Amino acid sequence: NAGVTQTPKFRVLKTGQSMTLLCAQDMNHEYMYWYRQDPGMGLRLIHYSVGEGTTAKGEVPDGYNVSRLKKQNFLLGLESAAPSQTSVYFCASRGLSGANVLTFGAGSRLTVL
Amino acid sequence: GNSVTQMEGPVTLSEEAFLTINCTYTATGYPSLFWYVQYPGEGLQLLLKATKADDKGSNKGFEATYRKETTSFHLEKGSVQVSDSAVYFCALRLMRGQLTFGSGTQLTVLP
Numbered sequence: 001n002a003g004v005t006q007t008p009k010f011r012v013l014k015t016g017q018s019m020t021l022l023c024a025q026d027m028n029h030e031y032m033y034w035y036r037q038d039p040g041m042g043l044r045l046i047h048y049s050v051g052e053g054t055t056a057k058g059e060v061p062d063g064y065n066v067s068r069l070k071k072q073n074f075l076l077g078l079e080s081a082a083p084s085q086t087s088v089y090f091c092a093s094r095g096l097s098g099a100n101v102l103t104f105g106a107g108s109r110l111t112v113l
Numbered sequence: 114g115n116s117v118t119q120m121e122g123p124v125t126l127s128e129e130a131f132l133t134i135n136c137t138y139t140a141t142g143y144p145s146l147f148w149y150v151q152y153p154g155e156g157l158q159l160l161l162k163a164t165k166a167d168d169k170g171s172n173k174g175f176e177a178t179y180r181k182e183t184t185s186f187h188l189e190k191g192s193v194q195v196s197d198s199a200v201y202f203c204a205l206r207l208m209r210g211q212l213t214f215g216s217g218t219q220l221t222v223l224p
Binding site for chain 2 (some may be wrong): 006034039040042043044045048058090101102104105106107113
C-alpha cells in the first residue's frame with residue numbers, strides 16, 4: 001500500500017541547474033497536485049492535473065513545468081533553479097469519488113544554492 | 114478571493130490540556146472545510162472535515178464545527194497527548210475548485 005511516492009526526498013542544486021521531481025501513485029487517482037510548503041505560508045498550489053495528458057496552473061506556477069504522460073505519474077520540472085525555489089514540495093492525489101480528500105506524499109526537500 | 118486564516122503558532126501545551134486552534138475563512142460560496150495534520154517528516158493527512166453549515170467533523174478526539182454565521186471552523190480537543198504534536202492546517206474547497214490552505218499552526222505537547 002505505497003499510496004503516493006515522491007522521489008527524490010532531498011536534493012541540493014546550484015542556481016541555474018535543472019531537475020525533475022517524480023510523483024507516483026498506485027491508487028488509480030484521476031487528480032494529481034504539486035504544492036510547495038514554505039514557513040508561515042502553508043501550502044501553495046503550483047500545478048495540477050485532472051487526468052492523464054492534462055495539466056493546469058495553480059497559484060504559483062512560474063518557474064515550474066509539469067507533465068502527466070501516464071495516469072500514475074506527475075512530474076514537476078525546474079528548468080533553471082533559483083534560490084527562491086528552495087522549499088519542501090508535496091505531491092498529492094485524489095480520486096473522482098474521493099470526497100475531496102487528498103492523499104499526500106512524504107515530501108521532497110529542495111535547496112537551491 | 115478565497116482565503117483561510119489560522120491562529121499563529123507555535124502553540125505549546127502540557128499533556129491533558131485543552132486545545133483550541135482558531136480558523137476563519139473567506140469564500141465566495143459555500144465551501145467544504147477541512148483540518149489536515151502533518152506529523153514530523155511526513156506529508157499531510159486528513160484529520161476531519163465538514164461539508165455544510167452546522168456539521169461537526171470529529172476524529173481521534175478532535176472536533177470542529179462549521180459555523181457559517183462566524184465563518185469559522187475552530188479545531189478543539191479536550192485532552193491533548195504528546196503524540197498530537199504536529200502542524201495543523203485548516204483548508205477550504207469550493208465546488209470544482211482546489212483546496213486553499215491556511216498557513217499552519219505548530220502544536221507541541223509537553224509531557
